[in-house]
Amino acid sequence: MTGIAHLPDWAALLVSLLLILGASIILIGALGLMRLLEGGKVDLDADVSGYLGFNLRNPHFASQAITLRHLLLHTSSLRDDGGYFWPATTALKDVQPAWSQLAGPDGAERLPRLIDAVCARNLDVVTFTSAPAVDAFLTSAIEQGVLDQLLDALRTDVVAAAVGPVTAGPLEAAGVTPIIPERFRMGALIRLVCEHLALHQVTELSTALGPVQIRGRSVVFEGRAGQLAPAPLALFRALAASTGAVLTRKDLMAHLPEAENEHALDMAMSRLRASLPEPRLVATVVKRGYRLNV
Secondary structure, three states: OOOEEEHHHOEEOOOOOOOOOHHHHHHHHHHHHHHHHHOOOOOOOOEOHHHHOOOOOOHHHOOOOOEHHHHHOOOOOEEHHHOOOOOOOOOHHHOOOEEOOOOOOOHHHHHHHHHHHHHOOOOOEEEEOOHHHHHHHHHHHHHHOOHHHHHHHHHOOOEEEEOOHHHHHHHHHOOOOOEOOOOOOHHHHHHHHHHHHHHHOEEEEEEOOEEEEEEOOEEEEOOEEEEOOHHHHHHHHHHHHOOOOOEOHHHHHOOOOOOOOHHHHHHHHHHHHHHOOOHHHEEEEOOOEEEEOO
């Protein structure tokens, strides 16, 4: 059986051709690794150098070990710039990979920060490209004690996007319904996320001063955008949801769970008005509270 390398001109697929089978290799490699993990032959958090037989380090962060978990989650600080192909006679230990100079293999720190951002609703969407990554994501949330908050966010305000049904499996088992592209490819996933955000994650408001949009952490008014920090954004979303009704200070404090007193509310409201493209979008109702200026 002969395959076709290029359909438009029906060029034959030859044995000598090199093909980048990234998606297939990820699946095959992950399955093989999980079999080894189940058999107790590997440790996801052990220094991978012990399995390779030579020292693997990002020279810019030489004191930080690289683990199998880092490699699976794409947080090892290895970059694609180093290329994919080398002569068959080249030993793996002799390959000179490209390394990030800005960030080391700190996936153990980045993942909790990502989970915190999802729980705080600071993100519109979180994407997943492999089932092991989803498992690590949920396991880390359990270890942090925030699984319920994470799942609640993913079921309501933060969209989960999976590259295909296999990746979506652990999410669906946890009660989260992710969006999945029709073609299980990265490009299709990116397009789907962009289309979904444009259709569903933009809030349109009518105010006394003119139309306003909330796009993620941005508030857009008359072509000008203001970027809001988490606390001011929570206040503005609460005011927007009230559609002009007055919210008392107590009402607004409920949207700032980390605020210890009303001074924190005053500071957040001050930052909100300073960050908005038009401060008058928020109106003060004397001795009562605040409202959206509709």
